[in-house]
Amino acid sequence: MTASALDLAFQALADPTRRAMVERLGRGPASVSDLAEPFAISLPGVVQHLKILESAGLVRSEKAGRVRTCRLEPQVLGLAEQWINDRRHDWERRLDCLGDYLDTLGDPP
Amino acid sequence: MTASALDLAFQALADPTRRAMVERLGRGPASVSDLAEPFAISLPGVVQHLKILESAGLVRSEKAGRVRTCRLEPQVLGLAEQWINDRRHDWERRLDCLGDYLDTLGDPP
DNA sequence: CTGATACTTAAGTAAGAACTTAAGTAATGG
DNA sequence: CCATTACTTAAGTTCTTACTTAAGTATCAG
Numbered sequence: 028m029t030a031s032a033l034d035l036a037f038q039a040l041a042d043p044t045r046r047a048m049v050e051r052l053g054r055g056p057a058s059v060s061d062l063a064e065p066f067a068i069s070l071p072g073v074v075q076h077l078k079i080l081e082s083a084g085l086v087r088s089e090k091a092g093r094v095r096t097c098r099l100e101p102q103v104l105g106l107a108e109q110w111i112n113d114r115r116h117d118w119e120r121r122l123d124c125l126g127d128y129l130d131t132l133g134d135p136p
Numbered sequence: 137m138t139a140s141a142l143d144l145a146f147q148a149l150a151d152p153t154r155r156a157m158v159e160r161l162g163r164g165p166a167s168v169s170d171l172a173e174p175f176a177i178s179l180p181g182v183v184q185h186l187k188i189l190e191s192a193g194l195v196r197s198e199k200a201g202r203v204r205t206c207r208l209e210p211q212v213l214g215l216a217e218q219w220i221n222d223r224r225h226d227w228e229r230r231l232d233c234l235g236d237y238l239d240t241l242g243d244p245p
Numbered sequence: 246c247t248g249a250t251a252c253t254t255a256a257g258t259a260a261g262a263a264c265t266t267a268a269g270t271a272a273t274g275g
Numbered sequence: 276c277c278a279t280t281a282c283t284t285a286a287g288t289t290c291t292t293a294c295t296t297a298a299g300t301a302t303c304a305g
Contacts, residue, residue, distance in 0.1 A: 031152060033149075033152075033155065034150055034151070034152055037146050037147075037149040037150035037155075038146075038147075038150035038262095040142075040146040040220075041143055041146035041147035041150050042143070042262095042263085043140060043142075043143055044263095046142065046146075046219070049223055050223065050226075053222075053223045053224075053226030053227050053230075054226055054230065055230055058281080058282095059281075059282065060280090060281065060282080068263090068264070068265090069264080069265065069266080070281085070282070070283095071264090071265080071266090071282090071283080071284085071285095072263075072264055072265075074282075074283075075262090075263075075264080076263090079262095090282085092271090092272055092273080092281090093271065093272045093273075093280070093281045093282065094272090094280095094281065094282085095281080095282070099223070099227050101223075101224050101227050101228075104220050104223060104224055105224065107220055108217055108220040108221060108224070110155075111149075111213050111216055111217040111220070112217060113162075114158055114159065114162045114208070114210075114213060115162075115210055115213055115214065115217070117159075117162030117163055118162050118208050118210050119210075121162075121163065121164055151292090151293085153293090167251080167252095168251075168252065169250090169251065169252080177293090177294070177295090178294075178295065178296080179251085179252070179253095180252090180253080180254085180255095180294085180295080180296085181293070181294055181295075183252075183253075184292090184293075184294080185293085188292095199252085201251090201301090201302055201303075202250070202251045202252065202301065202302040202303075203250095203251065203252085203302090204251080204252070
């Protein structure tokens, strides 16, 4: 099953380590070692998380010399935000309609 | 590892079947059978998805007679949206600072 | 009462996720 | 050069997830 952009984005954000990495990258670019520093896990573990973030399109990285520099890529974050926003709007619109309906009941001709 | 509210929310939203269920519930309450109808999976499969949505706090359900009615619970959706929003704001603020810095370079006294 | 309907419970399986350790390679600083 | 530093690759383990089928238990309609 080829996962959609939203599948990959939400899946990537579901892990606390990966969310912390995204939080770090929100404050500016970082090397792999920088990203790894706050965590108690091995470096290959961090790199695996990074790969998941990259294949979700949330992060981009490039290597210069022996240092790989990672940066946040905000578009996909926007896509996820938009999906949630749409759901909430659906829900709010429904409450409005219900309100209108209740108004008609309490407001006879 | 006890998962946080955001872990549970993003994990729940990472599955396309569950997102479709949330989309459906955004348009109004539904029974378990209603929710199951669009999908090619078994009813117990649907109920398992529903449990995940409920324990993430995204959906609430109650049983009347033999029918369980499910509704969207928008607060946790708001929590997830807020987290994403915060990351984007961090990122945008950084670009602003960079812009200011570049302005000072191009604007000598 | 009886047979459908609407779930519910239990148990099993196959694939995926999140690590690990061990052993690389490839730049750099001295 | 040569030892660090900064990753990279490979492979193995364990836990979780997303299903499945089979066999329940309450309702409700006639």
